[in-house]
Amino acid sequence: MMTASLSASPAVPPLSLWQRLGVALYRHPGLQLALLLGLPLLWFLVVYIGSLATLLAQSFFTFDDFTMEVSRELTLANYQQLLQPANFDVVLRTLVMASAVSLASAVLAFPLAYYMVRYARGWKKGFFYVAVMLPMWASYIVKVYAWTVLLAKDGIVYWSYQHLGLGGAVDWLMTLPLLGGNSLTTSHLGRFAVFTYIWLPFMILPVQAALERVPTNLLQASSDLGASGAQTFRHVILPLAFPGVVAGSIFTFSLTLGDYIIPQIIGPSGLFIGSMVYTMQGSIGNMPLAAAFTVVPVVIIALYLSGARKLGAFDAL
Amino acid sequence: MHSDQDRAPLWLRLLAYGGIGFLFLPIAVIIIYAFNAESAGYSFPPKGFTLAWFPAAFARDDVLAAIGLSLQLALLATVLALVLGTLAAAALYRREFFGKDAITMMLILPIALPGIITGIALLSAFRLAEIPSGFWTIAVGHATFCVVVIYNNVIARFRRISYSLVEASQDLGADVFQTFRYVVLPQIATALLAGGMLAFALSFDEIIVTTFTAGNETTLPIWMLNQLTRPRDVPITNVVAMTVMLITALPILAAYYLTRGTEDIAGSGK
Amino acid sequence: MSIAVQFQQVSRHYDSVRAVDDISLDIVEGEFFSMLGPSGSGKTTSLRLIAGFEQPSIGSIRIFGQEAAGLPPNLRAVNTVFQDYALFPHMNVLDNVAYGLMLKGVSKDERYRRAEEMLEMVKLGQYGTRRPAALSGGQRQRVALARALILQPRVLLLDEPLGALDLKLREQMQTELKALQRRLGITFIYVTHDQGEAMSMSDRVAVFNKGRIEQVAAPQLLYNQPATAFVADFVGAANVFDGELAGTLVGQQRAFAVRPERIRPAGQLDGDVVRVPGKLLDIQYLGAVSRYEVEVFGQKVVSMVLPNENGNAVAPAEIGAAVTLAWPRQAMLPLAG
Numbered sequence: 001m002m003t004a005s006l007s008a009s010p011a012v013p014p015l016s017l018w019q020r021l022g023v024a025l026y027r028h029p030g031l032q033l034a035l036l037l038g039l040p041l042l043w044f045l046v047v048y049i050g051s052l053a054t055l056l057a058q059s060f061f062t063f064d065d066f067t068m069e070v071s072r073e074l075t076l077a078n079y080q081q082l083l084q085p086a087n088f089d090v091v092l093r094t095l096v097m098a099s100a101v102s103l104a105s106a107v108l109a110f111p112l113a114y115y116m117v118r119y120a121r122g123w124k125k126g127f128f129y130v131a132v133m134l135p136m137w138a139s140y141i142v143k144v145y146a147w148t149v150l151l152a153k154d155g156i157v158y159w160s161y162q163h164l165g166l167g168g169a170v171d172w173l174m175t176l177p178l179l180g181g182n183s184l185t186t187s188h189l190g191r192f193a194v195f196t197y198i199w200l201p202f203m204i205l206p207v208q209a210a211l212e213r214v215p216t217n218l219l220q221a222s223s224d225l226g227a228s229g230a231q232t233f234r235h236v237i238l239p240l241a242f243p244g245v246v247a248g249s250i251f252t253f254s255l256t257l258g259d260y261i262i263p264q265i266i267g268p269s270g271l272f273i274g275s276m277v278y279t280m281q282g283s284i285g286n287m288p289l290a291a292a293f294t295v296v297p298v299v300i301i302a303l304y305l306s307g308a309r310k311l312g313a314f315d316a317l
Numbered sequence: 318m319h320s321d322q323d324r325a326p327l328w329l330r331l332l333a334y335g336g337i338g339f340l341f342l343p344i345a346v347i348i349i350y351a352f353n354a355e356s357a358g359y360s361f362p363p364k365g366f367t368l369a370w371f372p373a374a375f376a377r378d379d380v381l382a383a384i385g386l387s388l389q390l391a392l393l394a395t396v397l398a399l400v401l402g403t404l405a406a407a408a409l410y411r412r413e414f415f416g417k418d419a420i421t422m423m424l425i426l427p428i429a430l431p432g433i434i435t436g437i438a439l440l441s442a443f444r445l446a447e448i449p450s451g452f453w454t455i456a457v458g459h460a461t462f463c464v465v466v467i468y469n470n471v472i473a474r475f476r477r478i479s480y481s482l483v484e485a486s487q488d489l490g491a492d493v494f495q496t497f498r499y500v501v502l503p504q505i506a507t508a509l510l511a512g513g514m515l516a517f518a519l520s521f522d523e524i525i526v527t528t529f530t531a532g533n534e535t536t537l538p539i540w541m542l543n544q545l546t547r548p549r550d551v552p553i554t555n556v557v558a559m560t561v562m563l564i565t566a567l568p569i570l571a572a573y574y575l576t577r578g579t580e581d582i583a584g585s586g587k
Numbered sequence: 588m589s590i591a592v593q594f595q596q597v598s599r600h601y602d603s604v605r606a607v608d609d610i611s612l613d614i615v616e617g618e619f620f621s622m623l624g625p626s627g628s629g630k631t632t633s634l635r636l637i638a639g640f641e642q643p644s645i646g647s648i649r650i651f652g653q654e655a656a657g658l659p660p661n662l663r664a665v666n667t668v669f670q671d672y673a674l675f676p677h678m679n680v681l682d683n684v685a686y687g688l689m690l691k692g693v694s695k696d697e698r699y700r701r702a703e704e705m706l707e708m709v710k711l712g713q714y715g716t717r718r719p720a721a722l723s724g725g726q727r728q729r730v731a732l733a734r735a736l737i738l739q740p741r742v743l744l745l746d747e748p749l750g751a752l753d754l755k756l757r758e759q760m761q762t763e764l765k766a767l768q769r770r771l772g773i774t775f776i777y778v779t780h781d782q783g784e785a786m787s788m789s790d791r792v793a794v795f796n797k798g799r800i801e802q803v804a805a806p807q808l809l810y811n812q813p814a815t816a817f818v819a820d821f822v823g824a825a826n827v828f829d830g831e832l833a834g835t836l837v838g839q840q841r842a843f844a845v846r847p848e849r850i851r852p853a854g855q856l857d858g859d860v861v862r863v864p865g866k867l868l869d870i871q872y873l874g875a876v877s878r879y880e881v882e883v884f885g886q887k888v889v890s891m892v893l894p895n896e897n898g899n900a901v902a903p904a905e906i907g908a909a910v911t912l913a914w915p916r917q918a919m920l921p922l923a924g
């Protein structure tokens with residue numbers, strides 16, 4: 001019965017237009033690729049790569065200091081201007097902050113990440129993951145705002161150290177050259193705290209991922225061989241987790257490097273690379289110099305990435 | 318492992334929970350101060366509990382306009398990113414061709430490079446092309462850095478589903494579009510939803526690229542930034558801050574639960 | 588008898604790898620045809636070429652006389668049972684089976700009715716509302732079969748469909764598959780690396796090796812007249828003697844094979860036999876039979892299989908002692924190459 005209906009199945013009827021399109025796609029994998037990739041590729045080439053290219057082109061344009069106008073006359077003057085000592089200060093200030101923030105993040109992140117991997121089980125594991133991820137993704141500007149609330153005169157931090165009798169100690173801190181300022185909100189220390197807070201989750205997650213890959217029996221093997229906790233940590237855990245720290249520092253470092261909002265709101269005056277770029281194009285309107293200045297973080301990050309690659313950070317991502 | 322060995326030393330527990338406490342302190346502050354009765358300043362302890370600032374905030378035209386604009390932008394950027402990201406993931410999955418790595422790199426670049434570079438690059442291009450800044454320039458910028466979130470989520474899901482499902486569908490007579498409609502789409506639906514929520518949160522919250530492409534438009538984060546540099550309406554700002562926090566946090570939590578146990582939610586990064 | 592599937596000088600290359608290397612093959616309508624070979628031998632690629640999941644680099648594939656190269660899978664009159672079953676996890680069993688009919692625009696009532704019938708046929712009548720995840724491996728396999736057969740294909744492709752099942756279930760399914768194929772009368776093309784499976788079910792078997800076909804023949808012929816050393820070795824066990832050894836043994840430099848069960852201790856055989864002195868290395872007790880490993884010429888190990896008596900092995904000598912083997916001259920299977 002079934003065979004009867006089988007043998008009745010006819011030869012393939014002529015193809016519809018739609019089917020012929022299917023056949024064309026099937027015969028030409030390149031056509032499939034073009035149809036899928038065409039739109040996103042076009043978007044990125046035009047919008048993104050195109051923008052980066054114009055930015056690069058602009059860095060060779062001429063800015064006239066008198067008329068405050070940009071002309072398309074090509075020049076290397078903007079790059080020469082980068083090398084002025086005042087601009088070195090900006091770069092140095094930013095680099096010191098980025099390094100300090102990366103270091104502090106690593107120190108804060110490590111115990112937390114270690115606890116997450118080694119001791120958090122079951123629902124706690126999920127809790128810790130969400131507890132790190134949520135502040136990471138939560139609104140950047142709101143977090144910065146929260147810190148201005150925290151650090152405000154008569155705010156929580158102020159109230160806390162007054163009640164702990166630490167008023168004198170904080171006042172003394174504020175007089176120190178590299179940390180101090182008129183108040184917490186306008187101090188280097190305050191800016192550093194906010195930067196560290198904002199980018200800390202970007203350190204925790206890679207370190208946690210790297211520690212996750214250290215086999216537990218390796219830890220036990222080391223202690224079975226008579227190593228003390230500190231020795232295990234120094235000789236087994238730290239070397240294996242180090243690529244994770246480097247991976248995390250890529251985020252903390254480059255995010256600090258490009259930020260211009262935190263330096264604008266918290267801490268003393270003194271430009272960062274980001275604020276320099278922002279001011280140049282904004283209030284001054286010197287887009288060519290701003291464009292040239294964006295090359296600085298790109299070069300630093302590129303150098304940093306090539307160093308990180310040597311330290312094995314990309315395996316930890 | 319023995320349970321007694323499994324208990325962390327006290328100092329480590331303190332550091333771990335202390336770290337979490339540190340991460341949540343500013344978030345708690347935002348929630349507390351939204352209900353603070355004080356009308357100017359941030360003194361601690363709060364001066365009393367009130368709900369009065371909520372109706373006051375949501376009666377303000379500038380706040381409502383900013384919320385409306387940010388929601389529209391986030392929605393549009395998410396839709397654009399969903400289309401572009403899914404297409405890119407479908408194109409790059411299971412294919413090897415010259416330039417593939419470069420294309421992957423290009424998708425990641427907008428969130429890998431500091432936002433200021435993306436922002437100023439877009440601005441310089443829009444200026445050069447004499448496109449006036451506004452709603453559409455913001456949307457284009459947002460969509461560009463949201464694509465990678467969708468791409469990551471979708472390609473991770475593609476790698477998890479067996480390709481033989483696609484082949485089975487074709488084998489049973491489905492053309493490319495029917496296979497997408499009946500087999501692929503149901504399989505990637507939660508990944509699209511999760512990615513879409515992350516993209517939405519990312520766009521809703523974005524400030525760095527936005528300041529460059531916004532022109533005279535005021536998104537909610539820009540409204541916040543203006544209040545930060547020239548504080549005027551402290552209690553209103555407190556309420557808006559909590560609103561922004563909720564609108565970004567809820568989709569992120571939802572995305573986490575949608576993809577839990579299947580893969581990490583899309584690449585970290587701003 | 589018409590040709591269901593025809594390969595004409597088909598090759599499939601990936602970069603420098605020749606997954607399928609210049610294959611020509613006719614598969615006859617209504618036969619149970621197996622593609623047998625080790626992994627990477629090109630059997631699965633050949634099946635995928637028929638289904639349309641791969642396209643030939645060169646050559647032509649005809650399905651019932653119609654050129655199939657360039658025709659996407661959805662326009663081919665063949666259906667496939669996948670190795671991992673490939674059931675759609677988001678649909679229940681009934682919707683999985685009815686999927687092909689839905690695509691053809693068959694009405695809901697009609698396609699569910701026919702899907703129910705198919706499920707009855709594979710003895711899964713009550714399982715329609717379940718999700719594939721709630722089924723056992725054997726049940727999923729049957730659903731995959733029902734889903735492919737509901738479209739009444741003239742050729743059914745099966746890609747190691749029993750590979751994931753345990754031994755007992757696999758043997759039961761072999762019987763059922765063969766019975767099903769006889770009942771439906773359609774062509775089954777069956778890919779497997781299990782020679783026992785191929786031999787027990789197939790009308791004909793193609794033995795694949797390194798992208799080429801070594802031999803196509805009925806199971807008995809394959810066993811009794813293997814064309815090459817590879818076939819002799821892969822299909823059943825064989826002691827293969829290369830040309831050089833053959834020369835010293837029988838004075839003729841042509842490679843040959845002898846099945847272990849044709850070999851006996853010299854004393855048990857008369858007539859036109861070949862005798863070889865050797866040394867017993869090892870005895871492996873296998874239940875109904877025992878295998879004796881014997882070293883000959885101080886280098887080659889030859890397997891001899893003797894039936895056990897009352898369940899006990901009857902060793903011709905102690906391990907390590909000398910033993911002379913013999914086999915009838917007609918038990919020598921001449922090999923090409």
